[in-house]
Amino acid sequence: MPSIFTKIVQGEIPSYKVAEDDQFYAFLDINPNAKGHTLVIPKKEVNRIFDLDKETYTGLMGFSYQVAKALEKAVPCERIGMSVIGLEVPHAHVHLIPINVMDDMRFIKKEKLSQDEFVALANEIAESFE
Ligand code: AMP
Secondary structure, three states: OOOHHHHHHHHOOOOOEEOOOOEEEEEEOOOOOOOOOOOEOOOOOOOOOOHHHHHHHHHHHHHHHHHHHHEEEEOOEEEEEEEEEOOHHHHHHHHEEOOOHHHHOOOOOOOOOHHHHHHHHHHHHHOOOO
């Protein structure tokens, strides 16, 4: 059965898209640690990040770099934190999180955003993406 993230890539489940190319897709985390918390995934469905072939892995890192640059421009923050977990969704993904304090990297502190706020945020990040 396809992962929830594959369903997002295929448009079966909606997402707040930030950026996309032929191999990678970036979208806002629906339960963000902080405003702008973004997930970057390879379209190819592989569970564990270090099981990706090396080319896809380095491509994912390169795409994440571009998304992080856009996030820095769009979301005021001290820096962009990066994390890979994957215990909830078995489809490799990079968490990019605009952080100000250490707690922003803890997955217990959550930010509530309205649908309009998600849409506006995704558009702002998308506009900064190069
Ligand atoms: P983990 O697999 O532990 O790295 O966490 C998966 C992340 O995916 C969590 O931060 C969830 O909030 C996020 N997530 C799960 N389903 C969706 C979805 N449909 N759209 C956006 N983010 C999601």
